[in-house]
Amino acid sequence: MTKVSMTVNGRPVSGEVEGRTLLVQFLREGLGLTGTHVGCDTSQCGACVVHVDGRAVKSCTMFAQEAEGAEVVTIEGMANADGSLSVIQQAFQDHHGLQCGFCTPGMVMSAAALLADNPHPSEAEIRAYLEGNICRCTGYHNIVKAIMAASGQDVSAIAAE
Amino acid sequence: MYAFDFDRPATLDAALAALQDEDAQALGGGQTLIPTLKQRLAQPSKLVSLTAIPELSGVRADDGALTIGAATTHAAVAEQAAGSYPALACLAAQIGDPAVRNRGTIGGSLANNDPSACYPAAALASGATIVTNARQIAADDYFQGMFATALDEGEIITEVRFPLPEKAAYMKFEQPASRFALVGVFVAKYPDGVRVAVTGASEEGVFRWTEAEAALSADFSPEAIAGLSVPSDDMIGDLHGTPDYRAHLVGVMTARAVRDAV
Numbered sequence: 001m002t003k004v005s006m007t008v009n010g011r012p013v014s015g016e017v018e019g020r021t022l023l024v025q026f027l028r029e030g031l032g033l034t035g036t037h038v039g040c041d042t043s044q045c046g047a048c049v050v051h052v053d054g055r056a057v058k059s060c061t062m063f064a065q066e067a068e069g070a071e072v073v074t075i076e077g078m079a080n081a082d083g084s085l086s087v088i089q090q091a092f093q094d095h096h097g098l099q100c101g102f103c104t105p106g107m108v109m110s111a112a113a114l115l116a117d118n119p120h121p122s123e124a125e126i127r128a129y130l131e132g133n134i135c136r137c138t139g140y141h142n143i144v145k146a147i148m149a150a151s152g153q154d155v156s157a158i159a160a161e
Numbered sequence: 162m163y164a165f166d167f168d169r170p171a172t173l174d175a176a177l178a179a180l181q182d183e184d185a186q187a188l189g190g191g192q193t194l195i196p197t198l199k200q201r202l203a204q205p206s207k208l209v210s211l212t213a214i215p216e217l218s219g220v221r222a223d224d225g226a227l228t229i230g231a232a233t234t235h236a237a238v239a240e241q242a243a244g245s246y247p248a249l250a251c252l253a254a255q256i257g258d259p260a261v262r263n264r265g266t267i268g269g270s271l272a273n274n275d276p277s278a279c280y281p282a283a284a285l286a287s288g289a290t291i292v293t294n295a296r297q298i299a300a301d302d303y304f305q306g307m308f309a310t311a312l313d314e315g316e317i318i319t320e321v322r323f324p325l326p327e328k329a330a331y332m333k334f335e336q337p338a339s340r341f342a343l344v345g346v347f348v349a350k351y352p353d354g355v356r357v358a359v360t361g362a363s364e365e366g367v368f369r370w371t372e373a374e375a376a377l378s379a380d381f382s383p384e385a386i387a388g389l390s391v392p393s394d395d396m397i398g399d400l401h402g403t404p405d406y407r408a409h410l411v412g413v414m415t416a417r418a419v420r421d422a423v
Contacts, residue, residue: 019167019208020198042196048261055236056261059196060263063188064210065167077168110259131340132258 001013006067007032009077016028017064019127022132024048024059025050026067027074035075037103041091049106050074059130067078078112088150095155097146106133111147120151162198166207172214173196173319177294179209180315185210186318189269190234192261215315217319219245222246225293225325231318238267247423249331251285252347254278255333257340268318274366276307277341283331285324286347286358290322307366327346328381328422332359333412336401343402344410346370350419353379358413362407364395373415383416 005014007140009033015030016053027033027110036059039047043061050059051073052060080093085093088111098104107130114129126144135143170176179185186205188194190212197203205282209218209297218234220241227246229238239254239262256262256270256279270280271291287332291298293322294317301312312318336343342361355377374380376385391411396404 019165020162022195043192043201043261046258047261052263056260057263058260061192061261063167063191063195063208063210065169066191066210068169068213113259129259132260 002065004064004068005104006070006072008072009074017148019063019065021064022060023050023057023062023064023067024053025074027059030064033074034075037102037105039102039106042131044134045103046101046106046110046130047103049058049109049133051109051113054108054113054116073109075108078108085143086112087157088147091146091150092143095142095146095149097138101134102137103137107135107143111143114147115151120153123148163201163204165198165205167210168207169210169213173216173294173317175211176211176214177315179207180197180317182207185209185315187272189232189266189272190264191269192257192265192271193273193275198325199346211266214317216269217268221289222325226327227323229321231271231320232266233268235262235265235267235270236339246325246329248326248331248347248349249323250281251331252283252331253281253383255331255335255340267321270302271321272310272312272318274304274310275341276363276366277336277339278342279331279333279342279345279360281346282345282358282360284321284340284358285367285369286329286349286356287323287326288351288356289319289324289351292320292322293318301369304367307364309366323349324370325396330418330422332421333416335419336361344414346411346418347412348377348415350377350381350422355381357418359391359411361416362391362396362411364397370411370415377419379393379421381419383419384418386415392403 001016037047039045043058048060184206188210189209211363215313218230222245235253242250287301291303326349331347333345334343345360357373360367393408395406396407398404
């Protein structure tokens with residue numbers, strides 16, 4: 001076992017991990033941050049997306065020790081300081097961007113990474129950016145709509161189909 | 162995953178020393194290796210991460226060439242090569258998905274030499290030089306078939322040097338589930354001739370289409386290769402496409418790359 005230390009959602013944390021311990025295992029089982037989900041465990045689905053040093057990564061396809069010293073943000077770190085939902089989270093709720101909710105943590109983290117890079121993405125840019133995030137309920141339509149709304153764009157013309 | 166030791170050295174020398182252990186394996190971004198380990202298709206005694214070695218990361222353009230550190234991520238290449246080698250940046254921006262591009266590295270891709278990976282096409286079409294801790298390897302000598310390269314045990318790619326072409330483009334016919342290339346063609350025009358490299362198509366891995374190179378060197382236009390075709394004998398056949406289909410796509414994607422070369 002090796003000690004690993006990082007900052008998660010602004011809080012310094014450390015723990016003992018094996019070489020093979022994945023970042024997502026450290027977050028969920030080591031820190032109890034179970035908001036980050038393991039969907040496919042094969043880096044296809046994106047339910048496990050978190051930010052490492054500001055970059056969206058699949059935490060099921062990164063070893064915990066690779067995050068030594070890094071700044072990690074998970075879905076638990078996305079709400080506002082007063083506990084209210086962030087703009088992106090609120091937009092997902094307002095525009096029905098989730099049904100079962102399993103993929104939602106990864107969707108929100110990918111959306112946040114996209115908007116940090118590209119504050120006013122087109123619909124095509126959003127769909128391209130979400131290539132690595134799979135949702136089996138919504139058909140993506142309302143997820144895309146929520147992200148457009150979160151970026152301050154008018155979505156009234158997009159049908160609620 | 163089977164258990165293994167994990168080492169994350171801060172210098173190239175320490176990484177080379179760590180790789181001397183029997184069954185030690187270098188780890189780049191892990192976007193192929195970690196799924197492989199999960200399937201227990203590999204059982205290294207130790208992983209040696211190359212991501213904490215500063216000298217292995219970065220993109221710099223000088224003297225008619227673009228040099229990319231082996232541990233540079235696809236996302237970084239997409240951003241930082243856009244001005245000097247737009248075709249290469251465009252290729253990097255199409256690998257996998259955004260989260261994969263934030264971890265996967267050019268050195269990892271070239272060391273693995275997946276027959277459907279994108280970077281081998283760019284390296285071979287550009288006549289790139291693969292620089293390791295021990296030597297410099299011309300791309301023509303480096304790729305030795307599916308998942309096979311000229312790298313020796315314990316040898317680490319440190320950087321890749323791409324001579325800058327006059328014009329180039331990469332056209333990828335994407336397999337939409339994996340986002341690997343069903344067929345990908347990289348065309349690069351240099352003062353001394355045109356090079357065409359094809360990935361995704363052959364059982365032998367990335368290859369140069371020399372017949373097209375000769376035609377395009379004489380006349381750099383899509384029409385120049387209109388009558389040419391590659392034999393389908395060595396092409397990959399799977400549920401995504403037959404050998405004949407892949408052979409046909411090679412011609413189509415080459416013509417598109419020539420048309421869109423910048």
